[in-house]
Amino acid sequence: MHLFVLLPLLLLIVLQWMLPELMLTFSAAFPLLIYAMLGLTGLLAGLMRQWNWLYTLSLLASHYWVVQSALQQPLTNADTAAIAIVLPLAFTAVMLLLQLQNKPQLPTPRGISLLLLTVLVPIAILLLPLAGVLANAGLPAAFLQPVSTTLLFSWGQLWWMAVVAACWLGLLNFYAAGSQRWGQFGAWLAIMVFYLAIQQPHMSGWMTLAACFALLFSLASQMLQLAYIDELTQLPQRRALLSHLSRLGRRSALVMLDVDHFKKFNDTWGHDVGDQVLKLLGSVLGSERGVKAYRYGGEEFTLVFSHNNKDNLAEKLEQVRAAVADYPLVIRQQTRPKDSSEGKQQRGKDAGSKTVHITISLGCAIRQSGESTTALLKRADEALYSAKKAGRNQVAFAR
Secondary structure (H helix, E strand, O other), rough: HHHHHHHHHHEEEEEEEHOHHHHHHHHHHHOHHHHHHHHHHHHHHHHHHOOOOOOOOOHHHHHHHHHHHHHOOOOOHHHHHHHHHEEEHHHHHHHHHHHHHHOOOOOOOHHHHHHHHHHHHHHHHHHHHHHHHHHHOOOHHHHHOOOOOOOOOEEHHHHHHHHHHHHHHHHHOOOOOOOOHHHHHHHHHHHHHHHHHOOOHHHHHHHHHHHHHHHHHHHHHHHHHHEEEEOOOOOOHHHHHHHOOOOOOOOOOOOOEEEOOOOHHHHHHOHHHHHHHHHHHHHHHHHHOEOOOOOOOOEEEEEOOOOOHHHHHHHHHHHHHHHHOOOOHHHHHHOOOOOOOHHHHHOOOOOEEEOOOOOOOEEEOOOOOOOHHHHHHHHHHHHHHHHHHOOOOOEEEEE
């Protein structure tokens, strides 16, 4: 799903290859269209109160302005060639900074300072005597040698871009990155493709447009995640469940379950431990095959099956019940050591920790012919009540 943010870039590359005249014609609306698109994306991010996206958008706008101002001359010009070498390096450095650190909130003094930094770094490239610096840097000749007369990249830049891209993708996978980081990666990749593209003025606009769409797609994905996915358990929530029930098949079954004595558990161990229990349930239920799990609300969860085989249902639900009951939940001590010496004494020990087990009760209702989803939910809830009344930690089927 996250790779979807790369679709605009791939589409623009295909269009440039197959219909270059059409791309050139539409580019007559640049640069006004590009700045309007950047502003629209920033406005949407602000309306959705996703202020952190403004950092990347500001960097894109600043980079595009510098490209329009300084990279419209042939690479035979020493100043142009120097900017073409340093600008993608600076852009990458700032993008990685935005990718890896916890960005301050906007508007705050630290946030505004970082925002100004993202804007000023590309602009500062224009003020530095880069041609003379690179000429006296003693770099290998191959590093500065262009790949061809039509590409902005040198051989040295190709090497570091490949290394950075590989490391970036590794970090995305290692940290199980969300939509925002994938959007930043898509924006960075689009700008790097500009430097690899045929040296035509309008290409910077198309690649910046692709970067905007990558951010828009990832922003939409994040909003969808917030609307339909429960943040604590990472399971779809009630809104997604109701959408699923609206297209539920005739041969199906619904299960309502919740944690036994959850209120007492919370009162004894605290809400942090209660959240740990809910995360555990989310992990167990989400990993079960052949069933779709949802967080209904509070400590209640819902399972939806696309078949109505009672024997198979009973076997699967017993597996779920046993998996939760057999899982050792370690509750760590609530008090921190008063000083470093006490911390050293406690290190490596389990003093103050306790292992407990939780149980769940499950009520299953197999859909009857012509039964509405509301009635099905009600019968599953009644079956859950029957399981609790019979002693908890068991499965009950609705009549």
